[in-house]
Amino acid sequence: MIRISCRDESYYYNAYHMVKAFFPGEEVVSLPGEKASPFVxxxxxxxxxxxxxxxxGVLDGAAKRELDRDWYHLLAKKTERKxxxxxxTGVRPTKLAMQKRQENWEKDVFLEWFEKEYLVSKEKALLAWEIAGREERLLRRLDPEKGFSLYVGIPFCPTVCSYCSFSSGSLLDWKDRVDDYLQALMRELSFLSERCEGKKPDAVYIGGGTPTSLSALQLERLLDDIADKFDCRNLLEYTVEAxxxxxxxxxxxxxxxxHGITRISVNPQTMQQKTLDLVGRKxxxxxxxxxxxxxxxxGFDNINMDLIAGLPGxxxxxxxxxxxxxxALGPDSLTVHALAIKRAARMGREDQKAGTGDEIADMTKEAALAAERMGLEPYYLYRQKNIAGNFENVGYAKVDKAGIYNILxxxxKQTILAAGAGASSKIVLKKPCPMPGSRKKKMTNLIxxxxxxxxxxxxxxxxxxxxxxxxWLWR
Incomplete structure (x- = not known):
């Protein structure tokens, strides 16, 4: 167990997550900060x-980064690694690259600044820069005035995988309430469609859980309902995460x-039978x-496959x-996740050990090389809390097969309306407003x-x- 104390509550998040990144397998707990103790x-x-x-002086953004760098160097020296x-520690490192691209920074200037200011490796700095460029080109296709994206969540799976922390339940446990769920979901979709009059989705994404846990008739009922309520003609992308x-x-x-779906996923996570059995994928x-x-x-010509690097064993x-x-199968896109174990996942409560940082590094490098051999380029990147080895999740795709919703x-950059249990809507406002629940009247343009x-x-x-x-809609 590692115990952390910090005098300033606003810095505790930084201190905690950097320690977790260097010691991913350790339990980290908070101790009350004391005025007489060191700052952290x-x-x-x-x-x-x-x-x-x-x-x-004042602990503003620049001062916090200076403190982060000092804290990082102490931890790096103790662990003898970088x-x-x-x-x-955030989930969207490409946002910084996107921002600098929009400010017309040159590539070499950005790489030098990113490595010096945030201590990012040359490899990751270049990856962020290249992905931000591909994202920019894809985002230009959106309708900035009338467009939005729609997410529809189906929270059922045949069984729940041990690493999963999403709001999904075993179909066996919920089979008698699936129709009740669909009825509630369609009520929410009706409400959203009424509020979206005069607007049309650029992308529709049906995720989960596992949407194909539904029967063929239930799936048809849902897709018919979406088609009736939303203008799905000329979508840039329509995904069902099979x-x-x-x-x-x-x-x-x-x-x-x-029903005109243009993109599906067939997700093995691994092609090792021993691992599938261990993590509960039946x-x-x-x-x-x-x-x-x-x-x-x-005839499906845009099929994604997901893999997880660092699964136990x-x-x-x-x-x-x-x-x-x-x-050998030749998917059109490949998403490679570094394992992230959250408290809600069964794996986090059982003796199933994830791969080490060095092992995951080797795995993600092998995946990048395989993607290159298949003609797939990295097009989006994100990170998660508790991700093993301080790595990332990267989506690779053929030039015309990148997942637009994944970037959004x-x-x-665009409002995403989400329906279903555990679904999270992100509403982009026309004008900034005080963040709900913020005691400091912090302004935001995203709810x-x-x-x-x-x-x-x-x-x-x-x-x-x-x-x-x-x-909040369309404010």
């Missing part, structure tokens, strides 16, 4: 400690195809191959084997509104879910 201090189980005083993303291969049937794929490697080939035979050789099987959810995560609570409180969005 970490006490380790071996009896050693690190401490740091704050620079003189973090690929340096002092950055996900689990054991839920994908020819009948469901035909329903999806008939399907085989062959199921993945057959589901992918079935979709190809039906896997090493770089396992990743190489997985990537070889993926290359990260860059927050986040989250639906309740519990499936039964969502069904029972659907009117509340719609009312919370209503006051």
């Amino acid at each position: 201090r970490a006490d380790f189980a071996d009896g050693s400690s690190l401490s740091l005083e704050a620079p003189a 973090l690929p993303w340096g002092i950055l 996900g689990r291969p054991d839920t994908i049937t020819e009948e469901k794929l035909k329903v999806i195809q008939e 399907h085989t490697v062959q199921d993945t191959v057959e589901a992918f080939e079935k979709a190809r035979r039906l 896997e090493d770089a050789k396992d990743m190489q084997d997985t990537l070889g099987k993926i290359e 959810i990260m860059e927050e 986040r509104i989250e639906n309740v995560k519990a499936i039964d609570a969502y069904i029972d409180r659907i009117d509340e879910m719609t009312e919370r969005k209503g006051e």
